Amino acid sequence: MIYITRKEHFNAAHKLFNPAWSEEQNNATFGKCANKNWHGHNYDLYVTVKGAVNPDTGFVVNLKDLSTVIKTDVTEILDHKNLNMDVKGMPVMPSTENVAIFIWNILNPKVKEMGAVLHRIKLYETDSNYVEYFG
Amino acid sequence: MIYITRKEHFNAAHKLFNPAWSEEQNNATFGKCANKNWHGHNYDLYVTVKGAVNPDTGFVVNLKDLSTVIKTDVTEILDHKNLNMDVKGMPVMPSTENVAIFIWNILNPKVKEMGAVLHRIKLYETDSNYVEYFG
Amino acid sequence: MIYITRKEHFNAAHKLFNPAWSEEQNNATFGKCANKNWHGHNYDLYVTVKGAVNPDTGFVVNLKDLSTVIKTDVTEILDHKNLNMDVKGMPVMPSTENVAIFIWNILNPKVKEMGAVLHRIKLYETDSNYVEYFG
Amino acid sequence: MIYITRKEHFNAAHKLFNPAWSEEQNNATFGKCANKNWHGHNYDLYVTVKGAVNPDTGFVVNLKDLSTVIKTDVTEILDHKNLNMDVKGMPVMPSTENVAIFIWNILNPKVKEMGAVLHRIKLYETDSNYVEYFG
Amino acid sequence: MIYITRKEHFNAAHKLFNPAWSEEQNNATFGKCANKNWHGHNYDLYVTVKGAVNPDTGFVVNLKDLSTVIKTDVTEILDHKNLNMDVKGMPVMPSTENVAIFIWNILNPKVKEMGAVLHRIKLYETDSNYVEYFG
């Protein structure tokens, strides 16, 4: 069993604002992240898959294929988008946690089709904050 | 003469969309950056000032003071904001070039008051793109 | 279960010198790290906590709160300090290993009070050396 | 139990070309990585070992010794080499996966001799691709 | 006048070996870099252009266009190649200095066609070594 990771990235706008709450409660909880006109981030996404090494290729999976899947099924949907407004199926609160789970749910069946197992989604919102989800 | 640089950062939403143009022309020129609901970035800002070294302190300027000025006069205005909607005086096109010039115009007189000379604004929009402005 | 990590940093002096040993044994074991007048590092600290996602916020914990706890209870005590002389409760040998365990012991009950579980302290002494402690 | 990691690096040429396959199949699978005259990388290698902290030193292992072992037994063999041609015992397919396993097999007994346990080999081929092997 | 920089990268094999010299002289001068079977690097390339800001776009040049030119005219030629064997017009000694000048000579007329001025080629061979060429 060996683990291989591919890094991709996307840039998106979002805000953290719970519509069931008052503006005061939103500001008290989310601070500047609740700014009504949004803010944004350069997100760095690390996708880790695991499996056995194919002796013919030396690969767990072909990283070109993994990169293509991530770009087609994740980046294309999130890059240069507003996570609150533009992304079908995104939870109301597009926190880093929820975006990571959203990405896991997309990629988990795709990685299975490639003959490997999705191990981890690691998502950086800034250099100082990241989330890891293992399913 | 010696040069000292302080790094700060801010996260903001923006879009590149010229309202004098058709949507077609905007998309052809700006591509995904024209997405009507905005996208965003983690901006890294490097402010370089120059001057003589004060023999009592070993400093060109006190970096605590420079950091405070940048935070009060620049970061406070741009961080967790929408550059198209929330920032008074920002040009209609908040490209990295125009944001860097905007920051220069704020900081240039402030650095003079500190007894030094503003040398350069360097602004990263992503790890792959940055702008430098020398006035 | 999801994992979220916050990065903070502190700058400190230290030396590795076992007072129960001769100077020769100290130099043979610790080399330049035993320099009697200390040396120092920029330490990067990554604190990982785990828990369930709160559906109202999208958060495991509020990172503003986690950051405040780390700054108040760890950084305030270690930043711009001499780890051998200035820090109450620090082991005699302030190796990266022992500093990481020291930080774990401070943060573990604090994270519990926040309703989450401390998962890992990861501490970089330099770009080339880091320690991980899981309790 | 605590984990400590040392980073080292080496620069090497390689190609991914299965001699049992046709050139067409190699190109279809490996793309540019199959270029017959090789290409190359700056590899970053992170070696993680685990063990108890020695109370006399504050160390799991002395990082100077770990660094020396990695340099003598791994870097000396791989640095500024052609992984397909110059390295005895390297698999025919010097993929990042296989190079990581190759390094594990060298270091596992050496770390045991140092009184610790090899936990992980993490090998970056580029900033966007890395492999982890846990034995 | 404002300066904008785009980062691209390529991976290549090379060796430093002067065919007019003896093997001894090559080894004495270039050390491990003279390894006859080549070694390789992940090269990071920063291309800086300067010009006035177009008020309609906020751009000196459209970075999508600059990126396309770099990829088509430089990366396509150098990526996953052997700099000594595969690149027409490359000097016999593919040092970082000579590769940077080679790239300048390709991009200088192309940037002129885009209505801007090429200011600098900055080329990293490793994290510890880089070259800058200003024409």
Next chain:
Amino acid sequence: MIYITRKEHFNAAHKLFNPAWSEEQNNATFGKCANKNWHGHNYDLYVTVKGAVNPDTGFVVNLKDLSTVIKTDVTEILDHKNLNMDVKGMPVMPSTENVAIFIWNILNPKVKEMGAVLHRIKLYETDSNYVEYFG
């Protein structure tokens, strides 16, 4: 004319404390940097030299030689030292500015002996602060 840069690093303790001033004035000016028992940093040092490319080697200077000079004449003197106590000739105030000038004065004649010209000393005290000195 081409510019080449070599990165080295050293770890050191220091404090900013002007002995001609009261403790109050020191604390007001230098804040935590005046801590009497010192603190420390991982310093990153970038040395840039310029000259013509030697057609036989492709080099401005041999980076192995430049690295050796920096290590012998700078790093050996500053690494794992207390800049206030252990370094002969260091100004009383070991600010980043003064350390950069100190390094320039050592390396300037040495680079001349190598047949090149010292262009710049760039010294990072932290990821957020750096100084550049051009003589």
